[in-house]
Amino acid sequence: MAVSVRVRIAPSPTGFAHLGTASTALYNVLFARQNGGTFVLRIDDTDMERNRPEYELLIFESLRWLGLEWNEGPDKGGPFEPYRQSERLDIYKEEAARLLKDGNAYRCFCTPEELEAERKQAQLEKRPYVYSRRCLTDPPEGRTVFAVRFKVPGGEVAFTDMVRGDMRFDASLIGDFIIVKSDGYPTYQFASPVDDALMKMTHVIRGEEHLSNTPYQLMVIDALGYERPAAFAHMPLILAQDGAKLSKRKHPESNLILFREQGYLPEALINYLALLGWNPGTEQEIFSFDELVSVFSFDRVQHGGARFDWEKLNWLNGEYIRNLSDRELALRLRPFVPNVDEQTLERAVPALKTRMHKLTQAIDYLNYLWTDPAPPALDSATIERVRSAIDALQDVEWAPGAIEAALESAVAASGAGKGKFYTPLRDVLTGKKVSLPIHYTLALLPKDVALSRLHRAIKAQV
């Protein structure tokens, strides 16, 4: 019987969860779901300087919002606890000691300045830099502060990548790298493979930035005598507008929480992310999550990075909004327009639906309901039209259909066009040039409020 699939994502709480986090999480979940596997969330918090505990909560929240729930993780436990690297320090210490004892690692007493000098020198001589191994062959005397370096065995490291096929790297080009920092914390190149092995990961699916890190990690796993993951998958990077890798610091707009705040639907973002770097080979663009699970495959994944395109996301999000039932859309809109009562919101939805590519846009359409626009200046002909509108509306049933009918006969009687007639009404009611269709604009307002705004506009003229 085959071992069941285990995959993971391992974000570091050095910032908010961003598009890249979501993207790798998605592919991991898709693959796990396809194979009845387990999706693990591990927190790689070994950077003492930059970790902030509150970011961990943000990561949980963002992933849950997207519906990318994990089976094992720091908040829900599992058979390989703990799932926070900061709580596994003794494990790394032990493994490092083992490497030290077996001669696969050694202590390095070099100072950052000395290493910097080595690097500069190599650059000057135009030779590729690898650590000199000074501390292996001729360690300086009398120093107490040290880091631990992995002794790179050289040779070739080969592995299978589900996206790119067979990969091979020449390890003689890789210098002895640090696996334990002088503060006692493990580096990513060490903690990550140790945990992948210990947590029995069968597949490692992550961003392309880790492709060249893979040989480092495989060498560590080999030296420790653990079993390697069966395969890797290095997914194309999500690029910013300038073509550079999306980063938390340079691209704060990639914060997932912001997507929620702007009114993007999680299912739309998922759909868009899936299409960034992967394509089904058909012309289908809209995919439910279950459809993605059934049709996704690594061999149709792009090898090059893809620029994130807000325009296309907006379109997709609009499509998803339009496909929501009125009830469901009203529900999702609630938090964005807390000033609007439930009933009014539900009545607004049919008109709102085709006019939004994100939920926040409802605010622009509805805020005339809870604000009071100043009466505009009107010429005498316009005043007449407003007056006849008031007359027409006076005894009408307060619903869009009836209002529309009443207004249309008033328009016909006035001899003016709908534009001339409706534009000032819109202006008086909302103070804006753009609004929902005029009969909706009226109907959503309480009748007395609507009529008093119209009355007031007429009186305001001298």
Add this chain to the structure above:
RNA sequence: GGCCCCGUCGUCUAGUGGCCUAGGACGCAGCCCUCUCAAGGCUGAGAUCGCGGGUUCGAAUCCCGCCGGGGCUACCA
């Protein structure tokens, strides 16, 4: 600098030697619908397939060189 990945309309992509006068989607333009804004319908512009050499009867598709972009090369992850 070294190693690795990539290079088709502005963007995301289809395409694995002839089906390509290079297809789709977003965006853009025009028209229709229309009280505004959308949505919807129709039409259109937009890519000498990074460049230069080959191979071949025939290349976006194969080979070589170059150029360009990105990633890694940290006591960040």
